[in-house]
């Protein structure tokens with residue numbers, strides 16, 4: 251598909267994948283973008299997942315019109331983009347592979363120390379002129395691997411942004427960009443907010459007309475919207491006021507407490523209330539929504555004198571991604587020695603910028619007048 255004059259996206263759709271990175275459900279698949287810039291010299295940006303090497307090489311051939319690529323720019327070495335490098339080099343041995351030091355080291359690791367090819371090592375600020383186009387390289391370490399080097403075409407003002415501004419979903423899906431880009435970003439890049447902030451500051455100095463990410467659609471309009479979301483996500487700023495209630499329940503009593511809280515919040519006028527069963531729902535969607543909104547309530551039974559495992563695992567996901575700057579409430583349940591709230595409080599003390607709700611809810615086995623009153627108080631505090 252030609253996305254601009256002489257610039258093609260030869261990416262491939264992956265509809266067979268069950269879990270992206272072995273973790274994330276992708277019901278609408280995922281798209282591995284790869285770009286070809288036809289110029290005096292022909293440049294290819296990144297390759298594709300190993301399962302699509304042949305399809306990707308066929309796509310490449312179809313836009314070359316009998317010519318051969320001169321450069322393969324490797325922006326990112328995660329195998330969803332890099333796994334077909336060796337096949338590319340085998341097909342086009344005279345092409346020069348352009349990347350940075352750490353990426354070349356990774357190529358040896360992935361393809362073996364005997365893997366040889368023409369190489370051009372670049373660093374931040376270097377430029378590659380291919381005729382009409384001129385690519386300026388911008389380092390984007392930890393967005394989301396350390397070797398990432400993105401490129402800005404100073405001619406057409408296009409940012410080839412690697413994983414940044416990518417989303418889940420194949421090219422033929424119409425799902426909302428924000429939701430699947432958020433789930434992608436929070437899950438995969440969420441830990442590296444500081445590094446994304448650094449990249450955004452570099453990008454702010456560029457006049458960008460189009461963003462070409464390695465996943466999801468090419469972004470041509472309303473770029474401020476996407477950049478503003480990235481700024482919010484990477485600065486750990488809630489997008490909106492709202493409450494995410496994430497629970498796990500053994501016999502349904504903790505679930506009843508969580509759902510009652512949701513009802514009371516809605517009665518109080520809260521427009522954004524989202525409820526997740528951490529044992530059954532997509533925990534990475536729950537995670538993304540927790541980062542989206544300003545408040546979070548965790549509801550957990552006590553289990554083996556510990557948090558119920560799905561809640562403990564969810565707290566790990568929050569911690570790994572530096573969850574912060576939010577208000578957190580807790581609902582605990584226990585039939586003889588409830589300790590879940592104390593354990594959650596102790597864990598949240600390790601997070602930064604977390605304000606704990608004053609209203610505590612303890613359910614002893616099942617909802618009672620007392621625990622219903624506590625839930626009403628929590629709903630009043632969080633409204």
Ligand code: FEO
Pocket residue numbers: 326328330331394395413464465
């Ligand atoms: Fe799409 Fe970090 O690879």
